[in-house]
Amino acid sequence: MKLVNVFRFGHHGAMRVLVVEDNLALGTIVERGLREDGYAIDLVSTLADATHQVDTCDYDMMLLDLGLPDGDGTQLCEEVRRRGSAMPIIILTARDDLGDKVRGLDAGADDYVTKPFDLPELTARMRALLRRPVDYRNTEIEVGDIVLDPSTHNVTRAGIGIPLTSREFALAEYLMRHAGEVLSRTDLLEHVWDANYDGLSNVVDVHIANLRRKLDQPGAAPVISTVRGVGYRFETLDDLSVTP
Numbered sequence: 561m562k563l564v565n566v567f568r569f570g571h572h573g574a575m576r577v578l579v580v581e582d583n584l585a586l587g588t589i590v591e592r593g594l595r596e597d598g599y600a601i602d603l604v605s606t607l608a609d610a611t612h613q614v615d616t617c618d619y620d621m622m623l624l625d626l627g628l629p630d631g632d633g634t635q636l637c638e639e640v641r642r643r644g645s646a647m648p649i650i651i652l653t654a655r656d657d658l659g660d661k662v663r664g665l666d667a668g669a670d671d672y673v674t675k676p677f678d679l680p681e682l683t684a685r686m687r688a689l690l691r692r693p694v695d696y697r698n699t700e701i702e703v704g705d706i707v708l709d710p711s712t713h714n715v716t717r718a719g720i721g722i723p724l725t726s727r728e729f730a731l732a733e734y735l736m737r738h739a740g741e742v743l744s745r746t747d748l749l750e751h752v753w754d755a756n757y758d759g760l761s762n763v764v765d766v767h768i769a770n771l772r773r774k775l776d777q778p779g780a781a782p783v784i785s786t787v788r789g790v791g792y793r794f795e796t797l798d799d800l801s802v803t804p
């Protein structure tokens with residue numbers, strides 16, 4: 561018996577997922593693919609139906625298109641969070657719509673998948689979210705003396721507020737959620753920018769440099785390490801706090 565299979569199927573065998581997508585061709589592909597993968601799926605195509613489903617059923621996760629015929633998916637996302645639900649939400653966003661992505665994350669979504677996507681990518685993202693503690697999203701992220709609050713978008717170091725742009729905040733949040741792990745530029749581009757971002761090739765490096773400039777403090781070890789040829793790592797900072 562392979563442990564990995566026990567984990568995989570045992571974990572999401574009873575998972576119920578609401579898919580909100582008005583492109584029925586895409587919605588149907590997702591619905592069928594996820595069913596084959598063992599998820600229980602409800603597919604709806606309007607904001608009204610999605611709201612009704614969320615009101616009446618207890619979902620383990622929601623996949624949410626933002627551009628819906630009767631409204632904007634971010635409204636539902638905000639409403640779900642306002643009610644205190646930590647249900648993981650993945651935004652399904654159009655390839656070039658960075659605005660969608662930012663609005664979705666601002667509204668409380670946990671992750672996004674850029675259309676067109678393939679099912680393995682989607683299910684990998686889903687498994688990653690389902691593995692996390694259910695209430696992780698409502699809590700502040702603390703790494704050493706740096707505290708990031710996803711609900712207020714405040715970042716402090718040793719209690720002092722650090723102003724970040726929205727992109728820097730998204731980058732800091734992603735890095736801090738994965739503190740201690742090496743993340744490639746591709747990882748960062750996919751999660752903080754568009755997977756197919758075709759702007760400046762050094763956009764990640766530029767934002768990392770800006771974050772370092774804002775987060776690093778004299779007398780303390782650097783917060784973000786460069787792992788040559790691989791990417792970046794946000795240090796766990798266990799013993800890197802600034803000492804007065």
Ligand code: CA
Binds near residue numbers: 581582625626627628
């Ligand atoms: Ca749509």
